[in-house]
Amino acid sequence: MVVRLGAGGFGAGRLRLSTLPLGTVAWGLVGLLVVVPLANIAIELASADGMQAIRDVFTGRIARNMLWLPLQNTLAIGVVVAVACVALGGLLAWLVTMTDMPLRRTIGFLAAIPFMIPTFSAALSWTVIFGDDRLGPASTGFLHALGVPVPAWLAWGGVPIAAVLIGHLYSICYLMIAAALVLVGRELTDAAEIAGASRWQTLSGILMPVVTPTLVAAGALCFAEAVSSFSAPAILGLPVRFHTLATRAYGAIETGNPERGYVLIATMIIVAAALLAVATLAGRRRRSFATVGGKGGRRIRMTLGPARWPLAIAALAVVLFTTVLPALALLLSSLSAQRGTVFGALTLHYWIGASDPAIAQGQAGILQNPQLVRSFVVTLGIGLATGLVALAAGAVIGAAIHRTQRRWAAAGLRQAAFLPLLVPGIAIGAAFIGFYGAPIGPLPSLYGTPMLIVIAGVAATLPFAVQSVTSALSQISPELEESARVGGAGPLRTWLAVTLPLAFGKLLAGFVLVFVKMVRDLDLVILLYTPQIPLLTVLAFRYASDGFMQFAHAVSVVILVLSVGAHLLANALGRSSQPWLKAPAG
Amino acid sequence: MHKKPMQSRVARTGLAALAGSLLLAAPATADEMAEMVAAAQAEGQVTVYSFTSRIFRVETAFEAAYPGIDLVPFDISSTEQIARIQAELEAGIASADVAYLADAPVVVEALVDPGYLTGYVPPAFAARIPDEFEQPLMAHRLSTKVLMYNEEANPDGPPVMNLWELTTPDWTGRVVMVDPSTRGDYLDLLTELTLQSDAMADAYEQAFGMAISLDDGINNAGEQFIADLLANDVVFVSSTDDVNVAVGAVGQANPPVGFTSYSDRRDNEEEGWALQVANAVMPSPGIVYPAYLGILSNAPNPNAAQLLITFMMGDDSETGGSALAPFYVAGDYLTRTDIPPHPDAIPFDAFRAWRIAPEATREARQDVADLVLSLQ
Known part of the structure; x- marks a missing residue:
């Protein structure tokens, strides 16, 4: 029975590897990937143009609409999304892992999918359902077509943006919390029951304290993702002039005022980091628990009684509404002959049709378009490369955090590695062009190479990679490694034979997460791609901005298939990203 | 005050068309043209950043006319083209050959002045385009x-x-x-x-x-x-x-x-x-504002770039043939003086939009x- 309170169980039992080289390498990685490109932005702000931009943004006549209102909107969306995602994801995780709810395998499988749907596709599918006629017949959705009055606040602005982001991000909370709960389930609750604790005592005394750090981490992650999201507010906010810091920063960068954009991004990072620091402090006293012990245990599931089916139906409704519905909306609109009329005549032209000068400037269906094949291959390659490199970097940094004896050093490294979470993808793109776009000493410019996209991708996904690695490592009880060492195995052999296999499921899940984020992400690559490196999301975005919505949605479906395919493959590899789905019902 | 050069357009049409076809028939131009085509075919490819999706129709027409040359079109807004070309040229990346873009107020300062984008007026059309539309970049249309x-x-x-x-x-x-x-x-x-x-x-x-x-x-x-x-x-x-x-x-x-x-x-x-x-x-x-055609100063395929710009100005048939067809529409005002106004369009003289300076x-x-x- 291993329960270590305190800051991470850096106790006597830990392996004593030399921490210096590891720490140096980790700091080097974080420096190159995060600190230097962002510091470059700070240096730009210190220039005369930068100081002028700071004055304009904070005190000029544009301050209210450029900074203060968008800041307010951004924080409101961040808090609402974080709280809702933790509640929804946590509830689903509890139902799937800890109770005897029917259909929990199906529900658990579906709950992982929303994160794979490109945000801009999800936002577009919201308008397919809830759109009103503010933008004329093209924006009227299904409900409007049926004659159901859709209030304006449900069609555009903060509410739909938050709803789309919740429907997208709860998935991450579910995965994180379920992973934490399932590991707790085994021994701790057994012990509590043996000791005669009631169900409520088990929940509040054992479960909550153990998963609280995960809840805080999941909430922080959703908060950060929500405040830096660009696509959803761009699509659902613009028609009612609802702006966030990310949309304002994008507008500034796109119209030749990058310094103003950097001011907004820097403000966002500082404000969000301060809020997250407060949240982390609140959950800090119970940091890390070694929950993969050396002893097995029986999985117990709470019986829900008469609430079984109502809860199952409610959970199923949530996961269907956030997976099947958007996917169906995308598929249907890729098949509709005329854009904006999802429920009219259907055609396969946009998938397999030959070039017809009367349709979309003579563009052939996407499966006839050599550009799609190239984009598919390039996207796949960049996704895989980013996944591997990010996980390797995450392993080095995670191990350094895990093993560093000095708490402040570990905290500093962790905070730096998590910084990219708060930076909108478009700003990471801008920072990387700014720093790696020009030759550095003898090194050539990386601009226009897939390398730059991979490196920027690694930086953007580093928080996910580090989180996967640290949570995988911190939950492996030292007693397992210790017994290997006692048995005579060296550190590397111990790592390969004990640590890696135990952590493999989580690492694979982390890989899939990074891969999926990369494959479906638009914001990060929109400034970095060049014609020589076509990507699926850029292709979809180009089609959408030309008004060729059917093509755009067809490409979105391809992205979705690629992401879900990766998810299924990871599951099939035996080390499921959701091992609890395979556990026998108990 | 800006409209003057366009006013005599209809009257000049016949004469200019005649002059144009004479020019094309002139031996020097024909030789130069043949040389350009041969050099372009050796390059085999031309990449375009275009602010209009009509570039996809140009692609079809161009590849039909020059089967050996692959036109790679990218539909990118003018604003984004400017940021992109700046970034690429500063980084020394040669990505594209031709830029087709509007946003004239920024283009001149951001791209032409630093030498990133250079003008090209096809010799065959020089006499048929008013001078004001040849500098600093050639305007394809308004x-x-x-x-x-x-x-x-x-x-x-x-x-x-x-x-x-x-x-x-x-x-x-x-x-x-x-x-x-x-x-x-x-x-x-x-x-x-x-x-x-x-x-x-x-x-x-x-x-x-x-x-x-x-x-x-x-x-x-x-x-x-x-x-x-x-x-x-x-x-x-x-x-x-x-x-x-x-x-x-x-x-x-x-x-x-x-x-x-x-x-x-x-x-x-x-x-x-x-x-x-x-x-x-x-x-x-x-x-009303100009839509420019320019060649990137580090274009990997400079001959194909010139050929494409020449091609996009159309041929000597009455309305400019398949290359101009996507642009010979009501509401676009071509800068070529020998193309008759579109029958469904408001004549340029009667069109009341302001010309931007x-x-x-x-x-x-x-x-x-x-x-x-x-x-x-």
Whole structure:
């Protein structure tokens, strides 16, 4: 029975590897990937143009609409999304892992999918359902077509943006919390029951304290993702002039005022980091628990009684509404002959049709378009490369955090590695062009190479990679490694034979997460791609901005298939990203 | 004052066409042309950044004419092209050969002055393009951002006769345009309104029968119009196509009006739109601005780039053949003087949109952008 309170169980039992080289390498990685490109932005702000931009943004006549209102909107969306995602994801995780709810395998499988749907596709599918006629017949959705009055606040602005982001991000909370709960389930609750604790005592005394750090981490992650999201507010906010810091920063960068954009991004990072620091402090006293012990245990599931089916139906409704519905909306609109009329005549032209000068400037269906094949291959390659490199970097940094004896050093490294979470993808793109776009000493410019996209991708996904690695490592009880060492195995052999296999499921899940984020992400690559490196999301975005919505949605479906395919493959590899789905019902 | 060179256009058409075909037939030009084609074919590829999706139709026509040369088209907004070309040239990356873009006020300063983008006037067409459209980059055509309405719902003509009507309760939430904070051409449109403040003030008096009074912090009638339009819940969208559908889609009882490209009327039949320009609106329906063709200074395929620009100017048939077909539409005003005006279009002389003066626009733009930001 291993329960270590305190800051991470850096106790006597830990392996004593030399921490210096590891720490140096980790700091080097974080420096190159995060600190230097962002510091470059700070240096730009210190220039005369930068100081002028700071004055304009904070005190000029544009301050209210450029900074203060968008800041307010951004924080409101961040808090609402974080709280809702933790509640929804946590509830689903509890139902799937800890109770005897029917259909929990199906529900658990579906709950992982929303994160794979490109945000801009999800936002577009919201308008397919809830759109009103503010933008004329093209924006009227299904409900409007049926004659159901859709209030304006449900069609555009903060509410739909938050709803789309919740429907997208709860998935991450579910995965994180379920992973934490399932590991707790085994021994701790057994012990509590043996000791005669009631169900409520088990929940509040054992479960909550153990998963609280995960809840805080999941909430922080959703908060950060929500405040830096660009696509959803761009699509659902613009028609009612609802702006966030990310949309304002994008507008500034796109119209030749990058310094103003950097001011907004820097403000966002500082404000969000301060809020997250407060949240982390609140959950800090119970940091890390070694929950993969050396002893097995029986999985117990709470019986829900008469609430079984109502809860199952409610959970199923949530996961269907956030997976099947958007996917169906995308598929249907890729098949509709005329854009904006999802429920009219259907055609396969946009998938397999030959070039017809009367349709979309003579563009052939996407499966006839050599550009799609190239984009598919390039996207796949960049996704895989980013996944591997990010996980390797995450392993080095995670191990350094895990093993560093000095708490402040570990905290500093962790905070730096998590910084990219708060930076909108478009700003990471801008920072990387700014720093790696020009030759550095003898090194050539990386601009226009897939390398730059991979490196920027690694930086953007580093928080996910580090989180996967640290949570995988911190939950492996030292007693397992210790017994290997006692048995005579060296550190590397111990790592390969004990640590890696135990952590493999989580690492694979982390890989899939990074891969999926990369494959479906638009914001990060929109400034970095060049014609020589076509990507699926850029292709979809180009089609959408030309008004060729059917093509755009067809490409979105391809992205979705690629992401879900990766998810299924990871599951099939035996080390499921959701091992609890395979556990026998108990 | 800008319109002069276009005025004698129709009269000159016949002569110029004759001169043009003579020029093409001239041996030196034919030799040069043959050389260019051979060199372009050796290069085998040409990459274009284009601000219009019509480049996909150019691709088809070009590859039919020159089977050995692959045209790789990228449809990228002018604003993004500028940022991209700057970044690529500064990094020494040779990605594209030809840029087809508008946003003249920024292009000259950001791309032409530093030498990133250079002009090319095909010798065969030099005599058929007014001088003012050959510098600093050759203008392929003039494009527009003007007030359009739905002619199906308004068979008797435009539902507004004065821009100031758009600030009245009748049009609350019913004027659509692309967000001028993200798109240069729409910012140019608003900037022109402020540069034409006298005309805007006159139009105000015409509309409401009294002299305009300016709000605090507003400097002129153009700015007042922008303030009133924003206060009247103007709808911002992200692309001209969103404007087109909102304004143009058939079957609407009470459609909005919006600022978009006159030439998008060409898609009415295919898309189920009924877009028409409100040319009579006082004081002007909007702006006309040049669409430039230029060659990137580090173009990997410079000969193919020249060939493509030559090709895009059309052939010597009456309306310029398949290369010009995508642009020979009502609402685009080609700079070639020997192409007759499109039969369905308002003749350029009668078209009441303002020609932007890139230099003056560039100076005033940032102020207007900040005004828009401060008002939202």
